[in-house]
Amino acid sequence: MKKVLLFAVVMMFSGQALAEDFFSNLFRFKGVKPMTDKLYKDSCGECHFAYQAGLLPKRSWEKMMLADQLSDHFGEVADLEEEDRIAIRDMLVADAADTSIYKRSMKIDRSIPENATPLRITETPYIKKKHKEMTDKYVKFNPKVKSLINCNTCHREIEKGIFDDDTVLIPNFGYWSEIE
Amino acid sequence: MKKVVILGLAICFAPALAQANLIPEMLSQYEAEGGSNFDAAAGKKMWSQEFASEDGDMRSCATCHNSDVRTAGKHKKTGKVIAAMAPSVPFVALEEGDEPRYTDVKKIEKWFKRNCKWTYGRECTVQEKGDFLMFLKDQ
Amino acid sequence: MKGFVRLSLAAALGLCLAAPAMAQENGMSLGLHEWDSGIDLSTSDIILAANGAPATYRTAVPNIPDSAFEKPAVTENNLHMYLGLASLAMGGLAAISVPEDQTDLLNTVHYKAAKASWQLGAMAVGTGLYSHWDDFYLEDGILDRDNLHALLGLLGTLGYYLAVQGAVNDYNTKGAVTTDHASKGIFGGGAMTIAIALTW
Incomplete structure (x- = not known):
């Protein structure tokens, strides 16, 4: 009896959040595929938000993850151990936007001209279009945001791959759904 | 019953206990690789010494880490807060998944490589890395 | 103890x-x-x-x-979502509640649910157009998930509406309702289901 009770208590605490996540994301392919890999988060997330693979097409990730590209990663040195570099590149390529069934990934990929290989997510046409209303006062001059590259400062459910506008809370301004 | 409770509490607070600091192991490793007589003063000097980058700006460790290693630094470009380098500063996780400094060999080497290349335009020698750790060890 | x-x-x-x-x-x-x-x-x-x-x-x-940050309980987005789901649910209810005899048709669950399904559908279409206007770009083509979602949602609602109107017309002109209107309702339900699944 005691064991059953203990088990129930443990399940209640740890299970609740898990179950909620599970059901709210069941068959949900609206955003981009979440990325939970520890190697990826440790290697890339130390400096910037660990952008999901579904935010750029395969060709972009292949180019970005070349060894000499990483040595000049937008002006920063982002060298990785060779085995980690290969592992991360494969991970990114596997879930890239052009093979994804997630809606935002498909929209991003469809917006990029075939002959273009963008390295900056913020320069893909879909992302640009969706952030038209994000004027300098919300981003550039907002000391807590500074740049669109800091996705996670406003997109509060980004870890789940959700980018819906009712999950946007702009620091110093408030919920986007209330500002709009 | 009491024992169970104590055990449970021990398990649940175990992760909060400090993990071992790997600096001594790293130093003997660097010694085995050819370094010798690691010198804290040399490390300290190198810490604030400025080098001109290709872009023309002056760079040193202190650019991002602060010259006082007991304070938190700030990334030159992104502005991201960088936890203090001194082992004496208590560890505070700024983000989920943060781990205390000097607990992961791979991470130490990764950042030596990246930051030496950024600051000096080349990788650091074993001797230099040893000097740095010698300097940081007692801060 | x-x-x-x-x-x-x-x-x-x-x-x-x-x-x-x-x-x-x-x-x-x-x-x-x-x-x-x-x-x-x-x-x-x-x-x-x-x-x-x-x-x-x-x-x-x-x-x-x-x-x-706490996701607000009621937003334009989830209002739209609940209206669409409710419309689909009412369509389903209408489908499983076909009355056996035709007395007092206007008071059957079947009729009420069917009527609710197109009205809720219309509200879902309205809130969708209002809150997601910035997601529609004609140049993205009909295969764009958002565009297809909007089109099928509209067709679904239209299917529900025509099914109800067909039955009412039957009743008014022939004095009895035939099963002819069912196909429009089933079409509506199918379109609505796909529409919701596309952007779930």
Whole structure:
């Protein structure tokens, strides 16, 4: 009896959040595929938000993850151990936007001209279009945001791959759904 | 019953206990690789010494880490807060998944490589890395 | 005694689970406080002054801590979602509640559910167009998930509406309702299901 009770208590605490996540994301392919890999988060997330693979097409990730590209990663040195570099590149390529069934990934990929290989997510046409209303006062001059590259400062459910506008809370301004 | 409770509490607070600091192991490793007589003063000097980058700006460790290693630094470009380098500063996780400094060999080497290349335009020698750790060890 | 032990065990467990989270929150606010009072605010002042931007919004700004995000319970987005799901549910209810005899048709669950399904569908279409207007770009083509969602949602609602109208016409002209209107209702339900699945 005691064991059953203990088990129930443990399940209640740890299970609740898990179950909620599970059901709210069941068959949900609206955003981009979440990325939970520890190697990826440790290697890339130390400096910037660990952008999901579904935010750029395969060709972009292949180019970005070349060894000499990483040595000049937008002006920063982002060298990785060779085995980690290969592992991360494969991970990114596997879930890239052009093979994804997630809606935002498909929209991003469809917006990029075939002959273009963008390295900056913020320069893909879909992302640009969706952030038209994000004027300098919300981003550039907002000391807590500074740049669109800091996705996670406003997109509060980004870890789940959700980018819906009712999950946007702009620091110093408030919920986007209330500002709009 | 009491024992169970104590055990449970021990398990649940175990992760909060400090993990071992790997600096001594790293130093003997660097010694085995050819370094010798690691010198804290040399490390300290190198810490604030400025080098001109290709872009023309002056760079040193202190650019991002602060010259006082007991304070938190700030990334030159992104502005991201960088936890203090001194082992004496208590560890505070700024983000989920943060781990205390000097607990992961791979991470130490990764950042030596990246930051030496950024600051000096080349990788650091074993001797230099040893000097740095010698300097940081007692801060 | 036994009860007490259990209670304290549960409390200890709760504490156990909450402690790391609390510690983290403290850490977070510590870090953020530093961030606030540091260089950033002053540089923002300089930037603002230099650009001649009105400083008014800085004072009118609600100061929401970063950790305080809670998805609002009612938003345009989820209102739209619930209306669409309700419309689909009412369509399903109408499909399984076909009356056996035709007395007092206007008071059957079948008729009421069918009527509700097209009305809820129409509201879903309206709220969708209103809150997601910026997601439609004709140049993306009909295969774009959002465009297809909008089109099928509209067709679904139309199917529901025509099914109800067909049945009412039957009744008014022939005095009895045939099963002819069912196909429109089933079409509506199918379109609605696919529409919802596309952007779920």
